[in-house]
Amino acid sequence: MDSIGIGLIGWGTVGCGVVRVLQENESIISNRLGMPLVIRRVADLDIETPRPVAVPREILTTDAEAVLRDPKIDIVVELIGGLEPARSFILEALESGKHVVTANKALLAQSGNELFEAARRFERTVAFEAAVAGGIPLIKSLREGLAGNRIDTIFGILNGTSNYILTRMTLAALPFSDALREAQQHGFAEADPTLDIEGIDTAHKLAIACAMGFGSRIQLDKVYTEGISRIDPLDVRFAEEFGYHLKLLAIGRQEQGRLEMRVHPTLIPSTHVLASVRGAYNAVHIRGNAAGSIMLYGLGAGMMPTGSAVVSDLIDLARDMFCRAPHRVPPLGFLPERLEWVPVKPMEDIVTRYYFRFSAMDRPGVLSKISGILGNNAISIAAVIQKGREVEGAVPIVMLTHEARERDVKRSLAEIDRLDVVKEPTRLIRIEDHESAEI
Amino acid sequence: MDSIGIGLIGWGTVGCGVVRVLQENESIISNRLGMPLVIRRVADLDIETPRPVAVPREILTTDAEAVLRDPKIDIVVELIGGLEPARSFILEALESGKHVVTANKALLAQSGNELFEAARRFERTVAFEAAVAGGIPLIKSLREGLAGNRIDTIFGILNGTSNYILTRMTLAALPFSDALREAQQHGFAEADPTLDIEGIDTAHKLAIACAMGFGSRIQLDKVYTEGISRIDPLDVRFAEEFGYHLKLLAIGRQEQGRLEMRVHPTLIPSTHVLASVRGAYNAVHIRGNAAGSIMLYGLGAGMMPTGSAVVSDLIDLARDMFCRAPHRVPPLGFLPERLEWVPVKPMEDIVTRYYFRFSAMDRPGVLSKISGILGNNAISIAAVIQKGREVEGAVPIVMLTHEARERDVKRSLAEIDRLDVVKEPTRLIRIEDHESAEI
Numbered sequence: 088m089d090s091i092g093i094g095l096i097g098w099g100t101v102g103c104g105v106v107r108v109l110q111e112n113e114s115i116i117s118n119r120l121g122m123p124l125v126i127r128r129v130a131d132l133d134i135e136t137p138r139p140v141a142v143p144r145e146i147l148t149t150d151a152e153a154v155l156r157d158p159k160i161d162i163v164v165e166l167i168g169g170l171e172p173a174r175s176f177i178l179e180a181l182e183s184g185k186h187v188v189t190a191n192k193a194l195l196a197q198s199g200n201e202l203f204e205a206a207r208r209f210e211r212t213v214a215f216e217a218a219v220a221g222g223i224p225l226i227k228s229l230r231e232g233l234a235g236n237r238i239d240t241i242f243g244i245l246n247g248t249s250n251y252i253l254t255r256m257t258l259a260a261l262p263f264s265d266a267l268r269e270a271q272q273h274g275f276a277e278a279d280p281t282l283d284i285e286g287i288d289t290a291h292k293l294a295i296a297c298a299m300g301f302g303s304r305i306q307l308d309k310v311y312t313e314g315i316s317r318i319d320p321l322d323v324r325f326a327e328e329f330g331y332h333l334k335l336l337a338i339g340r341q342e343q344g345r346l347e348m349r350v351h352p353t354l355i356p357s358t359h360v361l362a363s364v365r366g367a368y369n370a371v372h373i374r375g376n377a378a379g380s381i382m383l384y385g386l387g388a389g390m391m392p393t394g395s396a397v398v399s400d401l402i403d404l405a406r407d408m409f410c411r412a413p414h415r416v417p418p419l420g421f422l423p424e425r426l427e428w429v430p431v432k433p434m435e436d437i438v439t440r441y442y443f444r445f446s447a448m449d450r451p452g453v454l455s456k457i458s459g460i461l462g463n464n465a466i467s468i469a470a471v472i473q474k475g476r477e478v479e480g481a482v483p484i485v486m487l488t489h490e491a492r493e494r495d496v497k498r499s500l501a502e503i504d505r506l507d508v509v510k511e512p513t514r515l516i517r518i519e520d521h522e523s524a525e526i
Numbered sequence: 527m528d529s530i531g532i533g534l535i536g537w538g539t540v541g542c543g544v545v546r547v548l549q550e551n552e553s554i555i556s557n558r559l560g561m562p563l564v565i566r567r568v569a570d571l572d573i574e575t576p577r578p579v580a581v582p583r584e585i586l587t588t589d590a591e592a593v594l595r596d597p598k599i600d601i602v603v604e605l606i607g608g609l610e611p612a613r614s615f616i617l618e619a620l621e622s623g624k625h626v627v628t629a630n631k632a633l634l635a636q637s638g639n640e641l642f643e644a645a646r647r648f649e650r651t652v653a654f655e656a657a658v659a660g661g662i663p664l665i666k667s668l669r670e671g672l673a674g675n676r677i678d679t680i681f682g683i684l685n686g687t688s689n690y691i692l693t694r695m696t697l698a699a700l701p702f703s704d705a706l707r708e709a710q711q712h713g714f715a716e717a718d719p720t721l722d723i724e725g726i727d728t729a730h731k732l733a734i735a736c737a738m739g740f741g742s743r744i745q746l747d748k749v750y751t752e753g754i755s756r757i758d759p760l761d762v763r764f765a766e767e768f769g770y771h772l773k774l775l776a777i778g779r780q781e782q783g784r785l786e787m788r789v790h791p792t793l794i795p796s797t798h799v800l801a802s803v804r805g806a807y808n809a810v811h812i813r814g815n816a817a818g819s820i821m822l823y824g825l826g827a828g829m830m831p832t833g834s835a836v837v838s839d840l841i842d843l844a845r846d847m848f849c850r851a852p853h854r855v856p857p858l859g860f861l862p863e864r865l866e867w868v869p870v871k872p873m874e875d876i877v878t879r880y881y882f883r884f885s886a887m888d889r890p891g892v893l894s895k896i897s898g899i900l901g902n903n904a905i906s907i908a909a910v911i912q913k914g915r916e917v918e919g920a921v922p923i924v925m926l927t928h929e930a931r932e933r934d935v936k937r938s939l940a941e942i943d944r945l946d947v948v949k950e951p952t953r954l955i956r957i958e959d960h961e962s963a964e965i
Contacts, residue, residue: 104816107816108674108675108816109674111676111815111816112674112675112676112815112816115674115675115676115741116673116674117864118741118860118861118864119673119859119860119861119864120861121861121864216671221817222814222816222817222818222820223817223820224663224666224667224670224671224672224820227663227666227667227670227671228663228666228667228671231663231666231670231838231841231842232655232663232666232667232671232838233663233834233838234555234558234837234838234841234842235547235548235551235555235833235834235835235836235837235838235840235841236547236551236554236834237550237551237554302554302557360799360802360823363799363802375661375834376550376551376830377543377546377547377550377551377661377830377831377833377834377837378660378661378662378824378825378830378831378834378835379661379824379825379828379830379831380824380825381661381662381663381822381823381824382821382822382823382824383820383821383822383823384799384820384821384822384823385817385818385819385820385821386817386818386819389818391815391816391817391818392816392817392818394674394816395672395674395675395814395816395817396674396817397674398673398674398816399670399671399672399673399674401674402670402673402674403670403673406854406855407854409851409854410849410850410851410853410854411849411851412848412849412850412851412854414849415845415846415848415849415851415854416845420558421557421558422557422558422559422560425556425557425558425560
C-alpha cells in the first residue's frame with residue numbers, strides 16, 4: 088500500500104473544503120501517515136460550475152456509482168446531505184467494502200442506528216466527526232477522550248446560524264427578522280433557514296451526541312425541539328436585566344437511567360462561559376463524573392472547519408486500515424450490543440426554572456390573580472418586575488420562577504392566558520443555571 | 527483474553543483517582559470494551575497511610591518490580607512523578623513488553639524523545655493524556671482530532687495553581703504572597719510551589735504540546751520561562767484600566783519554519799475567552815489552518831480529572847491490544863522518523879506588544895527622555911498614562927507599545943533604568959492580542 092484512495096460524493100462547500108485541506112496540508116498528512124491520502128474521484132450532479140479549488144478534470148464524474156464501484160477507492164466521503172440518495176450511497180459503499188466518512192447529521196440522526204449496524208455487518212466504519220460541531224473535535228472527545236467518564240450532561244450551542252442571529256438580537260437589539268436577513272447576507276443562513284432557526288439541525292446533532300455520551304441508541308424522535316423564530320427582542324432585554332443571556336441550547340442530561348434531550352431558547356447566566364460564545368461559533372459544555380466540566384469551542388460550520396473534521400476522520404481510518412482494525416472503535420463509542428434504548432423523559436416531566444412575560448392589564452389585583460394560579464400549581468416565584476407603563480392597555484410583567492415542573496407550568500399558563508386581564512399569550516423561556524456554579 | 531491487567535506505580539492523589547474512576551465507571555468501561563480493566567497490582571513506598579479508595583490488601587506492594595515483572599499486567603501506569611526512578615521504571619516496563627500510561631510531564635518534557643524511541647523499539651506505546659491539561663482531552667485533540675491541520679498557534683493556561691493566584695490577585699486585589707497562601711490553604715498549591723509559580727510546570731506542558739502540534743522533537747531547553755512570583759497587583763490594576771487581563775500564558779507558535787515557545791505573564795484583552803478562565807481551570811486555544819480557532823477548557827489537575835485522562839488512555843490502549851496494533855498512532859502524532867528539530871526563535875527575536883511601568887521622578891522632561899530612548903530603539907508608543915502623584919519621589923508611568931522586538935525592548939529598558947530620574951527597575955509585561963479578533 089502506498090496511498091489511501093478517497094472518493095468524494097458531493098462537491099459543494101464542504102467537498103471543496105476537504106479538497107483544500109488535503110492539498111494544503113499534504114506534507115503534514117504524509118508525515119503523520121507515511122503515505123498520502125489521494126482523491127481518486129469526485130462525483131457531483133454539477134461538475135461545471137467553477138469551484139474555489141481545482142481537481143484534475145478526469146477525476147470528475149456526475150455518476151456516484153463511479154465512486155462507489157472504483158476498486159481503488161478505500162474511503163467514500165458522503166457530502167451531499169439529506170436522507171436519500173445519501174443513505175443508499177452509504178449502504179452501497181459499505182457493502183462494497185469501503186469505509187465511509189460523512190458530515191450528514193440529518194441522515195445519522197434519522198438512520199444512524201441502521202447505518203452503524205450495516206457498517207458492522209460489513210466490517211467497515213462510518214465516521215462522522217464533521218456531523219456535529221464542525222471543526223471542534225467533539226465526536227472524538229465523547230467517543231475516546233472522555234471514554235472513562237459517566238457523562239452526566241451535554242450542553243451546547245450547536246448551530247452557528249441561530250447563535251449569530253441571537254448574538255445580533257442581543258448586541259444590536261435587532262428584531263428576529265432583521266437579524267435573520269443580516270445572517271443571510273453574511274452567508275451564515277440559507278435562503279430557507281428553517282432547519283437552523285427552528286432548532287431542527289441542533290436536534291439532529293443533540294440526538295447523535297447524546298447517543299455517544301449516554302450509551303444509547305439514537306432517538307431523534309424523542310428530542311423536544313423549539314426554535315428561535317418567535318423570540319421577541321423585548322425578552323432578550325429583560326433577561327439581560329436579570330443577568331441572563333439568551334441562547335439556543337441543546338441540552339442532554341442523564342439522571343437515574345433516564346435521558347433528557349431538548350432543544351429550545353434558553354436563558355443562561357451572563358457569567359457562564361457559554362454566554363460569551365458569539366456569532367457563528369459553537370461550544371459544548373460536557374460534565375463527566377470524573378473529568379468534571381469540560382468546554383469545547385470553535386467554528387461549527389464552514390468549508391475549512393468541516394473539511395478539517397472530515398480529514399481527521401480520513402487519517403483515523405487510514406490508521407485503522409494499516410493495522411487491519413476496521414472496528415477498533417465502534418461508531419458511538421460503545422459496543423453496539425451494549426447500546427440501550429435508554430428511556431427519555433417526556434417534556435412534561437422536565438423540572439427547570441422559567442422566565443415568563445405576561446401581558447396584563449395595569450389594574451390592581453392582576454399580579455395576585457396570576458401568582459395565585461402559579462401558587463396553586465406548585466410554582467414558586469423567585470423574582471418579578473413590572474416594566475414601564477401601559478401600552479395599548481397592557482403592561483409586561485416579567486417573572487422568574489424557582490424550579491418547577493413543565494406540566495404544572497403549561498397548565499398554569501393555559502389558565503392564566505384565559506384570564507380576561509391577560510391580553511396576549513404569555514411568553515415562556517426556560518432557564519438553565521445548574522451548570523454555572525463550577526465554571 | 528477476558529480482561530486487561532493494569533499495574534499502578536504510585537498510589538498518591540492521581541493513583542487514587544485512577545482506582546476510583548475504574549471502580550465507579552466499571553460497567554461503562556465494560557460496555558465500551560467488552561471486558562473489564564482490572565487493577566492487578568499497586569506499588570507505592572507507602573502502602574499504610576489510609577487512602578480515599580480501597581483496593582484488596584493482597585495487591586499492594588512496596589516493590590515496583592512486582593508490577594514490572596508481573597506477566598498478568600499488560601499496562602503499567604506510572605504516577606510517581608519526577609525524573610528517576612520513573613524513567614527507569616518506564617523503560618523497564620516497555621522492555622518487558624508492557625504498554626505505559628504516565629501523567630509525568632516533567633519526565634516527558636525532559637526525556638520524552640528517548641522514551642518514545644524506546645517504545646518504538648519494543649513495539650509498545652507510551653500514552654500521556656494526563657500529562658497536559660488534566661481532564662481536558664487536549665493530547666487526543668492535537669494528535670488525532672486536529673490531525674488534518676497545520677497548527678499555527680497553541681495558547682494556553684496550563685497551570686491551575688498560577689491561574690488561581692492570578693485570579694485572586696485580579697478579583698480580590700490581593701498581593702502575590704497572600705494569594706499564594708490562600709491557594710496553599712485550598713490545596714491548589716504545594717508547600718514548595720516553585721514548579722507552578724515559576725512557570726516550570728507550564729513550560730513542561732508547552733514543550734510537549736508544541737512537539738505534537740508542530741511535528742517537532744521535544745525541546746524543553748528552548749522554552750523561555752518566566753513565572754508570576756514578581757507580579758505586583760498594581761500592574762494587574764493598571765492593565766485592567768487598559769482593558770487587559772493578566773494570565774500566565776504558554777505560547778507556542780509556528781511561523782515560516784521557526785517556533786516560538788514561551789511561558790510568561792501575559793496581558794490578554796479582557797474580551798478574550800481565555801480572560802474569563804478563572805481559578806483552577808485550564809484552557810487551551812489552538813489555531814489550525816483548517817479548523818480555525820478552537821478552545822478546550824476544563825480542570826487541569828486533581829484526582830478525578832487526571833484519573834479520567836489516565837483511564838481514557840487505558841481504554842485506547844486496550845483497543846490497540848485487541849487489534850494487535852500497538853503502534854496505531856505514534857505518541858506525538860507524527861511518524862517518529864518525520865519529526866524534526868524545528869528551529870526555535872531566540873527570545874530576543876520575538877516581536878510582540880509590551881506593557882511598561884516606569885517609576886520616574888515627577889519632573890518636567892522625564893517622559894520626553896523615556897520616549898526618546900524608546901523612539902531611538904524603534905519602539906513606538908500606543909498609549910501612556912501617568913497615574914496619581916508622587917510617592918517617595920516617584921510616580922508610575924504606564925505605557926503600552928505597538929509591536930516591538932524583544933531585543934530592542936531589553937536594550938531600551940536597560941538604558942532607561944540607568945537614567946537618574948528613574949527610581950526603580952521598569953516592569954515589563956508582554957501583551958498578546960493577535961488571537962483575539964476572531965474569538
